[in-house]
Amino acid sequence: xxxxxxxxxxxxxxxxxxxxxxxxxxxxxxxxxxxxxxxxxxxxxxxxxxxxxxxx
Ligand SMILES: [Zn+2]
Numbered sequence: 725x726x727x728x729x730x731x732x733x734x735x736x737x738x739x740x741x742x743x744x745x746x747x748x749x750x751x752x753x754x755x756x757x758x759x760x761x762x763x764x765x766x767x768x769x770x771x772x773x774x775x776x777x778x779x780x
Contacts, residue, residue: 725741725742725743725770725779726742726743726744726745726746726749726775726777726778726779726780727740727741727746727749727778727779727780728740728749728753728773728776728777728778729776730753730756731735732776733753733772733773733776734772735757735761737761739746739756739760739761741756742780746774746777748774750770750773750774750778753773754769754770757769765772769774
């Protein structure tokens with residue numbers, strides 16, 4: 725599993741995204757950022773999140 729923690733992405737948020745692939749994690753992360761934080765998701769956001777994804 726791959727995991728991305730939003731609190732490591734500079735957001736005051738304990739949300740964790742799990743997925744089998746990087747693409748799946750990024751898709752869920754983008755969804756949460758939009759719905760949970762009203763954030764506009766840019767290529768920069770995706771690059772940052774991609775670099776923070778860890779193997780679990
Ligand atoms: Zn959140």
